[in-house]
Amino acid sequence: MSLVIPLPRHELTDEAPASPPVHHTVESLAQSLAATAVERDRAGGHAAHERELIRASGLLTLTIPKAHGGQGADWATMYQALRRLAEVDSALAHLFGFHHLQLAGVRLYGTPDQQSRLLRDTVTQRWFWGNALNPLDKRLRATEVNGGYLLHGTKSFASGSVGSDQLTVSAWHEPTQSLLIGAVPTRRDGVSVQADWDAFGQKQTDSGNVDFHEVLIGHHEVLQAPGTTPTPKATLRSQVAQLVLVNLYLGIGLGAFHEARRYTREEAKPWFASGVTHSSDDPFVQQRYAELWLRLRPAIALADTAAALLDQAFRRGDEVTARDRGEVAIAVAEAKVLAHRAGVEVSSQLFELTGARSTSARYGLDRFWRNVRVHTLHDPIDYKLRDIGRHVLTGAWPEPTAYS
Known part of the structure; x- marks a missing residue:
């Protein structure tokens, strides 16, 4: 079945x-x-x-x-x-x-x-669209001028920037000690996209650096002006982002699981001591597949629950409250932890089930582990666990940041 x-x-x-x-x-x-x-x-x-x-x-x-x-x-x-x-x-x-x-x-x-x-x-x-909104990279500065702001500096981890048509960008505004967020055409004068992403996983995410040299962004292109206090609704962006990661990790885990299962059914040789003709009939192999599936299944359920809560919050629009936002953030954090663990463990443990021949480069099974290992470094799950534990113990909601 x-x-x-x-x-x-x-x-x-x-x-x-x-x-x-x-x-x-x-x-x-x-x-x-x-x-x-x-x-x-x-x-x-x-x-x-x-x-x-x-x-x-x-x-x-x-x-x-x-x-x-x-x-x-x-x-x-x-x-x-x-x-x-x-x-x-x-x-x-x-x-x-x-x-x-x-x-x-x-x-x-x-x-x-x-x-x-x-x-x-x-x-x-x-x-x-591509992303140049890495909030931890403050090297890109915004200076107010007549009609808007000049952007000068560099943004790293700019996913999707190569080949994009538009960029969402954040820039540090020194006078207000806050971020400007705006949208600019990728081909605007002064924007230079560097195809220099060289991680060992997620190789085709076009996530290199983007340089801005005195790039004008008009007031009409500024989505969030410096010094603005975000509403609960606006802070849902981080939850949209985190659920992107959750479902990437789950997809990688599911892809690894399905490829390993195909290999076990069609190509794997049973261990000589198993007494079975097909590897898929080995009870130890069956047990390990069950354990991997039980890593994925609850993560899928929590991811779907979190997506449903996010949709509810979007439908509330400007009526979104801090509590609404907090409920989404906790649900997303729960899904993130389980998806992270499932993706890493399934993509790693699959080789123990498929055997030495499955490490041949022609199968490319190592790509699942490399991809999820690189991407799960985006932000530490320890802080998701902290947010969950704090909420369980005190009822406090996660503090809205670009990552929580």
Whole structure:
């Protein structure tokens, strides 16, 4: 009996169920990415063709509200799509998820006019968004000038920047000791994207540095001005981001599990002392697969719960309270811890079940561990555990930051 994780058909609007084409489109794209995933993981670099496959799929408009010309999908639908793509290619899934994260920033920070302009242009001009919003990197400075701000400096870990059309960017404003957040075209004069990402995993996430040399960002492009106190609604962006990571880790874990299971069924040789003809009949192998599945299953359940709570908060709009936000943050933290552990453990332990022959480079099974090991270093789960433990003991909600 096979374990199948279907793509649930969540709502495309607040009222209507998702139509089957979303599921079919995601599956078709996943199969296209899977065909070259192992080879591209070895090669690294910029996956220009595969990015165009994502663009051509129409899925870049998935979370854009119908009022702005998009498909109006909820976050649960997007995360299910992201998870499925991550099963076969977590680097390209990363780009897909971070694109929608930038759109979430426009919806959470932007004025109605900014949302209308940027979201509609994303649909009509088929924009692919990149991220230059690393909040811990304060080397990019914003200086106020007539009509806006000048940006000068560098941003690191700029996922999806290579080949992007638009960037969400944060810059440090010294007078107010706070961040400016805005949106600028990637090809604007003074913006220089460096294709210098060289980690041993997530090789095709285009996550290098972006240099800004006296780049003008107009007031109309500033989504959050320096010195602004974010509302509970605005602070949901970090939860959107964290759930992107959760579902990337889960997708990698599921991809590793499914590939290991296929190998065990079709190619693995049973251990001589097992007394069985097929490795899949070895009770010790069966027990270990059960243990790995029980790492994944609760993480999936908590991830789906967190996505549902995030959708509820989005529907509340400006009425989101600190408590609403806190409930989402705790649910996301719980899912993050379990997804982190599941992804790392499944992608590592699979080799103990598949054996020495499975380490051949032609299978590329090591990519799952490399990818999840690199990505789970994004921010420490120790602080998620702290937030959960503090809430359990004192009832305190996580302090809103760019990571919690």
